[in-house]
Amino acid sequence: TQLLEQSPQFLSIQEGENLTVYCNSSSVFSSLQWYRQEPGEGPVLLVTVVTGGEVKKLKRLTFQFGDARKDSSLHITAAQPGDTGLYLCAGVSNAGGTSYGKLTFGQGTILTVHP
């Protein structure tokens, strides 16, 4: 069974601070996704990283995929109250058959950015 450990589980910071969320596994994933979820809504995809060592930037968010494709990080620069939400990492299985495209989610990080 593939597992993803996400940390920290809770993060409460002031506006303007930087933060990093980590997602670690002992398993290799074909790719890894980061989602953001707001209360009462479903998760929304932020980014997919595919290549080991890949770095992607989305405005103030920087996503990195580990060289061995077992871990990933999300770094937010100068956090704003609008960044508040639940951040989820998800590993994509490339196993064949009925597991194709299956996602394994981390436990999530609840981020609160105070004005």
Added chain:
Amino acid sequence: GAGVSQSPSNKVTEKGKDVELRCDPISGHTALYWYRQSLGQGLEFLIYFQGNSAPDKSGLPSDRFSAERTGGSVSTLTIQRTQQEDSAVYLCASSLYGVYEQYFGPGTRLTVT
């Protein structure tokens, strides 16, 4: 265009009763997924449908849980003899085959009293 829709948005039921949760995926999406989410937590995979292939049911927690997908579109998740530990948000997602981006519905919040 229309996204993934789920109904009802909230469901309160008594312990021991059966419930049905509905998911309407995005038109043309051949893959459909059901997940369960406890308050503020990650998503627990339940079941995965892909076209006409046999579904991946490996995440269903017990035989009280079942799901079907009719005509390759709408899906229903049924929970029989509900228990208090079944209380959670049930999320449905759909995607195109071979494309890993999943589009989620808003979820159904199930409360078993």
